[in-house]
Amino acid sequence: MTAALIAGAAAMILLVLARLRPSLPVVMPRYTGWHGDYSDVASWVAWVLGDTTEPGYAHSALAGALMLFGGYLAHWAFRAKKRWMGFPVTSGTGLFGWAVGSAALGLVLSNAAWGWTIAVSGMWQPTFVPFASVPPAVVLVYGGRCSVALTGAVFGAALSTPIALIAVNFGCRPLGLPSVVGATTGMAISALLAFVLCRHLPWMRVPTVVVPRCSAGSPHHFVDAGRQGPRWLSRRILADFTDAQFIGNEFASAGLLAGTVISYLLNPEMAGNVGDLLPELLTSQVLAAALSVALWHRQWATYGWYPTFIPVVSIAPATVLAFDGSVQAVVTGAALGALVGPPFAAAVARRLPPDFHPFIGNVVSMAAxxxxxxxxxxxxPGFG
Structure with missing residues (x-):
């Protein structure tokens, strides 16, 4: 019932926003994002900051700034052992600064090295992939050291982005598949290569960090995983919006969503490439999170963590965009995503070597x- 109330309330609020937007003036009417012109430094910086929210389809610089601020606030609260800290960021490892730092450096390198593909193609390109893949994953396996953070960042820009570019431009677009399939395929393949290479690098010592793997004996880093009620479920639904960025905290997610909605009300083009379909997309994401957490809450209690966020950042929004935001796309994408995505990801994660971060299972599930x-x-019928 809690999940139904949250999803229903969110749908009503977003419906009001959709009706309200046409009556509002467009702020910054010339804002169209960055088009690969490195001389336009301000737009490039906004693009890079917006890339931090691309896993959730937002691509809003304001949302990115608020998300990172919320994540830092939650990290500080975790270190200070505040009762209101919410779900511990970065799997409760205390490596938020190292993980985000490596991810941010990988993101800057990715856009510096591959941003020209946007100018050449005239289309969106997956320059964001290092922020939500190899760099933070390497840190969360090998620990917080400069050599580890730099290695992860370089692997992210040198492996994740080019593989994702190939998958998106030569696989997804010719076949008519959602771009998230190519982006997550690039993340998965590059992560497998990166962790194999890490085994042979002399400065990458034996993995020192234990992360949740959805299996017996998995570390229970998360608070109140076994005391589930309406409050826990509400918090978990919110936190799922930033799990793809290895943050997974209510404050970070609140910042992400607030920045996205504000950007949409100011100018739909400031809230990413989804434009006027943002209300339908967010409705599907909230519904997917509610269904997924409600459906798999016992796995949270058993393992201390479970990838309930999978449909929020892949299946649900991709279905909405593929079928122009129809009601059946909103509902079906969320329901099927919640049913299929999390157990698929958990099954893959359990079968990975201990020195491979289990996020690989997440992105394999997202792509497939x-x-x-x-x-x-x-x-x-009714979709095609």
């Missing part, structure tokens, strides 16, 4: 589940 569900729905 999104491709299968969107393709299957395209032949169903």
């Amino acid at each position: 589940s999104t491709a299968m569900i969107v393709t299957a729905l395209s032949v169903v």
Whole structure:
């Protein structure tokens, strides 16, 4: 019932926002994002900051700034052992600064090295992938050291971005698949390569950090995982919006969502490439989070963590965009994503070597589940 109330309330609020937006003036009407012109420093910085929110389809500089501030606040509260800290960031490892620092450096290197693809193609490109893949994952396996953070950042820009570019431009676009399939495929392949290479680098010592793997004996870093009620479920639904960035905290997610909505009300183009479909997209994401957490809450109690965020950042929004924000796309994408995505990711994560971060299971699930569900729905009457 809690999940239904949250999803219903969110749908009503977002419906009001959709009706309100046409009556508001457009702020910064010339804002169209960055187009690969490195001389336009301000737009480049805004693009890079917006890339931090791209896993949630926002791509808003304001949302990125508020998300990072919320994440830092939660990290400080965790270190200070404040009761209001929420779900501990970065799997409760205390490595928020190192993980985000490596991710941010990888993101800057990615945009500096591959931003020209935006100018050449004239289209969006997955320059964001290092921020939510290899750099923070390497830190969360090998620990917080400069050599580890730099290695992760370089691998992110040198492996994750080019593989994602190939997958998106030569796989997804010709086949008509959602771009998230190519981006997450790039994350998965590059992570496998990166962790194999880490085994042979003399400065990468034996892994020192234990992260949740959805298996017996998995560390229970998260607070109140076994004391689940309406309050816990509400907090978990909110926190799922930033789990893809390895943050997974209510304050960070509140900043992300607030910045996204504000950007949309000021100018839909400031809230990412989804434009006027943002209300439908957010509705599907909230519904997916509510269904996923409600459906798999016992796994949270058993393992201390479970990838309930999978449909929030992949299957649900991809289905909405693939079928122009129809009601059936909003509901079906969220429901199928919640049913298929999390257990698929957990199954893969359990089978990975101990020195491979289990996020690989998450992105494999995102790529495969999104491709299968969107393709299957395209032949169903009312969708295609």
